[in-house]
Amino acid sequence: MRLVIAIDGPAGAGKSTVAKILARRLGLRYLDTGAMYRALALKAQREGLGPEDGPETAVLAEGTRIDLLEGDPPRVILDGEDVTTLIRTPEIGELASALSAFPEVRACLVRQQQAVVAEGGVTLEGRDATTVLAPHADLKVFLTASLEERVRRRKAELDAKGLTVDYAELLRQVAERDHRDYTRETSPLQVAPDAVVVESFGIDPETVADRILDHLPRL
Secondary structure (H helix, E strand, O other), rough: OEEEEEOOOOOOOOHHHHHHHHHHHOOOOEEEHHHHHHHHHHHHHHOOOOOHHHHHHHHHHHHOOOOEEOOOOEEEEOEEOOOOOOOOHHHHHHHHHHHHHOOOHHHHHHHHHHHHHHHHOOOEEEOOOOHOOOOOOOOEEEEEOOOOHHHHHHHHHHHHOOOOHHHHHHHHHHHHHHHHHHHHHOOOOOOOOEEEEEEEOOHHHHHHHHHHHOHHOOO
16 A cells, blocks of 8 residues: 555654554554654764764764564664664653754654655654655644643553653653754644644544544545
8 A cells, every 4th residue: 555644743642552553454564753763862872972962963873774673562673783672761762852853863864764655555653744754645643642641651651661760750851852842943843734633632542543544534
C-alpha cells in the first residue's frame, strides 16, 4: 500500500503506540521519528556533547547511521549497535528534546525521514509529522491528552521498566518539553489545518486506532 498516515501531538499522548497499531492493522511500515532523535542524542552523550551543543551534534549526525527494524518493540540500530533499550531513559529523552530544537540537527534527520515517507506505505509520528515530514499524507492526526494524563502514563511506563522517577520532576520535564516543542523556531508543534484532532484521555489505544480509522473512508 502507498498509504501514508501521519500523527502529531505532544509527548505522552500515545502517538507511538497508536501508530504501531495502525501499521500492524494496515500492513504498513512504522517510522518512529522520535527514536531517531533519541539514538542521535545517545551518540552525542557518548561524545561528551550536551543540550546546548546543537551545531556539533549536527556534524555528528552527518556521519551517523540509524536503522529502524521490525520487531516488538521495533529495534533501533545506531551505527550497527542495537540501542533499542538504551535510548528509552528519561535522560536521553530530555537530551533528544533539547537537541531537536536546533534547526541544523532537525535538517539532518528530516532528510532521512522524508526519504522513507516518499516510498509510501508508512505510518509515522512525531512533533512535525503532519506539517513537515508528510504534509501530503493521506490522513493527518493530532493526538492529544492533558498534561497530567500524559505524565501519569509516562510514569507508569517507566515504573513498569523498573525506572524510578519522581512525579513532580517528570511533570516539570514534560511541561518543559511541551514548551520547547510549541515554541521552537524550526518546525514547532502545531495542529495542521486538515488534521483530525483525537483526544486519547480515558480511551485505550486500540479504540483510539478505531476512531482514527473511521476517517479513512473519507479519503
